[in-house]
Amino acid sequence: MSKIELRVIQGGNEKSEELLQFPQFVRGPAPENSSEMVNWRVSRGDLLKAAANLRRQKVLDFWAIVAGKNPPIRAFGMEQSGSLVSLADASACYQGLKRPCGDDDNGDERVIFILNPLEFFEYQFRPPIVHVNKRSVPEGLVFAAYARLDHPPEGGVRGVVTHWEFLEACPHEGTLPIDHGDRYCRLLWRRD
Amino acid sequence: MTAIDMISEYKPVALYYDDADSVEYVRVDGPSVSRRIDAFLTLILDMDDRSKVIGFRLKGFRNFYSKHFRLINEALNDEFLALVSVIEKRVTEIANNHFDRAEAAQRLEAYKCARDIAAKDSVILRGRIAA
Numbered sequence: 001m002s003k004i005e006l007r008v009i010q011g012g013n014e015k016s017e018e019l020l021q022f023p024q025f026v027r028g029p030a031p032e033n034s035s036e037m038v039n040w041r042v043s044r045g046d047l048l049k050a051a052a053n054l055r056r057q058k059v060l061d062f063w064a065i066v067a068g069k070n071p072p073i074r075a076f077g078m079e080q081s082g083s084l085v086s087l088a089d090a091s092a093c094y095q096g097l098k099r100p101c102g103d104d105d106n107g108d109e110r111v112i113f114i115l116n117p118l119e120f121f122e123y124q125f126r127p128p129i130v131h132v133n134k135r136s137v138p139e140g141l142v143f144a145a146y147a148r149l150d151h152p153p154e155g156g157v158r159g160v161v162t163h164w165e166f167l168e169a170c171p172h173e174g175t176l177p178i179d180h181g182d183r184y185c186r187l188l189w190r191r192d
Numbered sequence: 193m194t195a196i197d198m199i200s201e202y203k204p205v206a207l208y209y210d211d212a213d214s215v216e217y218v219r220v221d222g223p224s225v226s227r228r229i230d231a232f233l234t235l236i237l238d239m240d241d242r243s244k245v246i247g248f249r250l251k252g253f254r255n256f257y258s259k260h261f262r263l264i265n266e267a268l269n270d271e272f273l274a275l276v277s278v279i280e281k282r283v284t285e286i287a288n289n290h291f292d293r294a295e296a297a298q299r300l301e302a303y304k305c306a307r308d309i310a311a312k313d314s315v316i317l318r319g320r321i322a323a
Contacts, residue, residue: 014197014198014199015195015196015197015198015199016195016196016198017194017195019195019196019198020193020194020195020196043209043211043212045210045211046209046210046211046212048193049207049209050207050209051193051196052193053205053207054196054197054200054201054202054203054221055202055207055218055221056196056198056202056221057221057222057223057224059196073198075198098231099231099232099251099252100213100231100252100254100255100256101212101213101251101252101255102211102213102254102255105255107252120223122222122223123198123221123222124222125201125202125221125222127199127200127201128199130198130199138239138240141225141239146212148211160211162209162211162212163209163211163212163214165224165225165226166223166224166225166226166239167225167226167227167228168225168227168242179228183228
């Protein structure tokens with residue numbers, strides 16, 4: 001009986017260069033005025049550290065929710081989304097983490113943008129296929145993107161987006177995070 | 193680094209993110225939700241089953257580290273830090289300083305969860321934290 005040779009047809013790129021070609025800036029609202037759009041740098045060093053340690057979900061979340069673009073990757077299951085949000089669509093902005101952060105004793109130099117994405121991209125480990133799924137954000141979640149302010153701001157750049165995460169939503173005001181009244185120092189603005 | 197490996201299996205490792213000033217450890221590379229416990233600890237939950245804790249984040253880490261560990265590490269020239277010892281140091285602080293016992297008990301339960309993960313997975317942080 002002759003042997004049947006099985007070959008895997010790959011679903012996409014095993015190594016992606018495009019996914020690490022982060023934009024130099026993302027557009028987002030100014031902390032003092034929700035209708036003024038400014039540039040924010042991206043914490044490239046931390047993103048590369050995540051990528052080097054195979055935290056692919058963190059990189060996909062950056063593309064789909066902070067930058068508001070379909071992740072630049074060819075993968076099995078990957079469908080383009082036409083309803084992504086970005087930092088520019090933040091529904092609220094707070095200042096102050098109420099905790100030490102780096103050299104900042106009270107996290108006062110940090111601003112927090114709250115976003116309400118409908119869709120995101122999920123990394124799935126299914127070797128040997130590169131699998132990325134577009135999916136809906138479950139109910140009861142919001143997304144927070146944190147930025148450190150530059151002092152003084154230079155050349156229209158206000159600071160650097162440092163990290164991001166999904167949070168549980170407030171049960172009474174679903175576009176804001178749970179305990180929003182306590183977790184940050186102050187609300188800078190809110191879009192209704 | 194010019195390309196991200198999309199095919200290799202994720203191996204959990206504690207990472208210090210400099211700009212976020214936090215140490216993060218997650219068992220799974222997938223969608224998650226963060227639950228703030230207090231100014232220092234956030235638990236990371238599986239997005240599709242939020243009763244399942246898949247990791248933790250220790251925030252304001254440089255500040256905490258320089259207060260409690262820097263001198264010891266410098267003296268020993270230690271380049272490894274077991275996160276169990278960091279979490280236990282914080283638990284001692286809470287137990288000693290907290291006046292609201294009910295609230296402390298709730299927080300300590302969350303700390304126990306993070307501590308159990310750190311102990312079971314022998315989570316260590318490699319390299320020094322610039323203080």
